[in-house]
Amino acid sequence: MKKIILVFPGPYDVSDVNIPLSILHVAKPLLDNGYNVQLVDSRIEDFRQVEYKNALYVGISSMSGIQVYHGLETAKFIRDQNPKIKLIWGGPHPTTIPDDVISSFYADIVVRGEGEKTLLKLTKRLEKDEPFNDISGLTFKKEGKIFSTPDSKSIDLNGVGNLPYHLLKMDRYPNIIDKFEYISSKGCPHPCTFCSDAANCGREWRAKSSETVISELGHIISTYEPKRITIQDANFFVSRKRVEEICRAVIKKDWNIDFYAFIRSDYVPRYSDEMMVLIRKSGFKELAFGAESGSNRLLEYIKKQQKTDKIITTVKMFKKFDIKPVISLMIGLPTETNKELNQTLDLYDQIMEIFPEAMVNGIFIFTPFPGSELARILIDEYNYRFPGTLEEWGQWKWSSPKNITWVEKEARERYEAIYLIIRFLFVYKLLQSWSFWQLKVRCGSTAIALIALLFNKFFYPFAKTRWVNRLFKYPFEMRLWYLAYSRFKGVN
Ligand code: B12
Numbered sequence: 001m002k003k004i005i006l007v008f009p010g011p012y013d014v015s016d017v018n019i020p021l022s023i024l025h026v027a028k029p030l031l032d033n034g035y036n037v038q039l040v041d042s043r044i045e046d047f048r049q050v051e052y053k054n055a056l057y058v059g060i061s062s063m064s065g066i067q068v069y070h071g072l073e074t075a076k077f078i079r080d081q082n083p084k085i086k087l088i089w090g091g092p093h094p095t096t097i098p099d100d101v102i103s104s105f106y107a108d109i110v111v112r113g114e115g116e117k118t119l120l121k122l123t124k125r126l127e128k129d130e131p132f133n134d135i136s137g138l139t140f141k142k143e144g145k146i147f148s149t150p151d152s153k154s155i156d157l158n159g160v161g162n163l164p165y166h167l168l169k170m171d172r173y174p175n176i177i178d179k180f181e182y183i184s185s186k187g188c189p190h191p192c193t194f195c196s197d198a199a200n201c202g203r204e205w206r207a208k209s210s211e212t213v214i215s216e217l218g219h220i221i222s223t224y225e226p227k228r229i230t231i232q233d234a235n236f237f238v239s240r241k242r243v244e245e246i247c248r249a250v251i252k253k254d255w256n257i258d259f260y261a262f263i264r265s266d267y268v269p270r271y272s273d274e275m276m277v278l279i280r281k282s283g284f285k286e287l288a289f290g291a292e293s294g295s296n297r298l299l300e301y302i303k304k305q306q307k308t309d310k311i312i313t314t315v316k317m318f319k320k321f322d323i324k325p326v327i328s329l330m331i332g333l334p335t336e337t338n339k340e341l342n343q344t345l346d347l348y349d350q351i352m353e354i355f356p357e358a359m360v361n362g363i364f365i366f367t368p369f370p371g372s373e374l375a376r377i378l379i380d381e382y383n384y385r386f387p388g389t390l391e392e393w394g395q396w397k398w399s400s401p402k403n404i405t406w407v408e409k410e411a412r413e414r415y416e417a418i419y420l421i422i423r424f425l426f427v428y429k430l431l432q433s434w435s436f437w438q439l440k441v442r443c444g445s446t447a448i449a450l451i452a453l454l455f456n457k458f459f460y461p462f463a464k465t466r467w468v469n470r471l472f473k474y475p476f477e478m479r480l481w482y483l484a485y486s487r488f489k490g491v492n
C-alpha cells in the first residue's frame, strides 16, 4: 500500500514548537481506515530527508504567511523529485482563498474546510485512480480550468476520538509538558468583522460534549503527563453549561494541571462569583481575550459587541479571582483617528495600573485576513489588494506596517514602533514570570535560556523609556530585537 505523507511546514529547528493539531486531525480517520500515514513536522525534522518516492500523495497544511513559504519549499522539492506525486493543500489559507492556491503549479488539489472526511473520501478515489469531482469540499484543476465542488458538511466533533500523537516524534517537542494543545470546539457565533474564523470554520459554534472533552483530556494527561494544556478553540466559553460541566469534572478528577483558553471580555461581567471560582479552581490560571481597541466607536465599527468599560470590569474581576488575563489590542484599523489610537495606548496603561500582572501580548497592527468582512470593505472602499500568488502569500507578514496601506507612510513607522515595544514588554514580562525550568524547557537548553534572559534584559530600558515617553520614531533597536525573537520563535 502506498504511503500518505502529511506535512506541517515551518522553519526547521525552531525552539518553541507546538503540536501540529491540523495534520493530527486529518491523519486520524486515514489511520482508522488502515492507511499507512506518515506525519512530517518540518519544524522538528528536515523535510528533505523524507522518502517521498512511494507516496500516494503529499498533503500540505497551511495558514497564511510564513507557512505558505515553507509549504511551497516542500512542494517544490517534491515536484522536482517526482512530478507525478499529487500535492494536496489544506488548512485555513487554502480554505479561504482556494483559487489562488490551486492556480499554483505546486498544487494539484485543494481540500477546503475540515479535512477529516473529505481527505478520506479523496484518498479512496486516488488509490483506485477514480474521478473525485463528486466529493464536496474540493477545488482542483482540469485541462487548465479550475473546478470547485460544493462546500463539505461539518464533521461531528464527538466522533474525532483520541488523536494519533504516536505518529509524531513526540520526544522532539521540547515543550509539550508545558504546552500541550487541544481542540474542544470549532467556530464562533460572534460577528467581528476583522476575524477570519467564520471564513474558516463558519459562524456555527460546534463543540465536543463535556464527557468527550474529559475523556480525551484524560487520555492526554495519562499518556503525556503535561503540566499545562492550551485549549485552542476560537471561543471555548460559548456554552456556560458546558464550561461548568467541564470545570466540575476536572476538579473531581483532581488532575492538578493548568489550563489556558480564549474567552470574550463581555462574557466575564455576566458570570457569578461562584462561576469565577469554579473556573479558577479547575486550573484556568490564565485566560486570553481580545480587547482590540480603547475606542468604543472602533469596537462598534468592527462589530466586537463589547465596550471599554466591560473590558475594565473583566480585568478587575480577573484580579479579584486571581486569573491572569492575556489581552491583545489592535491599532491601524481603517477610520482610526489619532485620538482613538491614543485611547488604545491609554487602555494598555489602565489595564496595567489595575492589574500589574496582566499580560498584554501585543498591540498588534491590524492585518486584513482573506474572507473577513473588513477585508471585503477594504477591497471595495480602500482599493486594498491581497497578494495574488502562493509565492507572494509566502512573503506576507502578519502585524506588518506594510499591510495598513490606508495609513500615511510616515505614520506607519509609529505603528510599527508601538507594536514592537509592546511585544517586547510582553516577552520580557513572560520571561520574568517563568521559572528557570519553564524557560529552559521552552528554549531547549540552559545556555539558550541564559542568552534569552540577558538579551532581553539589555533591551528593556530602551523599550520602557520609549513607551513611557511615547517615543515612537526610528525604532531601530526594537527592529533588531524582533529580528532575533522571530528567528528564535519561527514566526514572521
Ligand atoms: C493553534 C494555532 C496556531 C499554532 C499552530 C497551528 C496548528 N495548526 O497547529 C501556531 C502558534 C503555530 C499558530 C501561528 C499562527 N497563526 Co494560528 N491559530 C491557531 C488556532 C488557535 C488553532 C488552530 C488549530 O489547531 N485548529 C484545529 C485544527 C484541527 O484545525 P485546522 O488547523 O483548521 O485544520 C483543519 C482544516 O483546516 C483542515 N486542514 C488543515 N490542514 C490540512 C492539510 C490537509 C492536507 C488537508 C486535506 C486538510 C487540512 O483539516 C483540519 C482538521 O479539520 C487558530 C484559531 C482557531 N481556533 O481555529 C489560529 C489560526 C489558524 N492562526 C491564524 C494565524 C493568522 C496565525 C499566524 C499567522 C498569526 C499569529 N498569531 O502569529 C501565526 C503564524 C502562522 C504561520 N503562518 O506560520 C489564523 C489563520 C488565518 C489564515 N488565513 O491563515 C487562525 C484561523 C486564527 C484567526 N482567526 O485569525 N497558530
Ligand code: SF4
Residues within 6 Å of the ligand: 188, 189, 190, 191, 192, 195, 196, 197, 234, 235, 264, 290
Ligand atoms: S474575534 Fe473572537 S469573538 Fe470575534 S468572531 Fe473571532 S473568534 Fe469570535
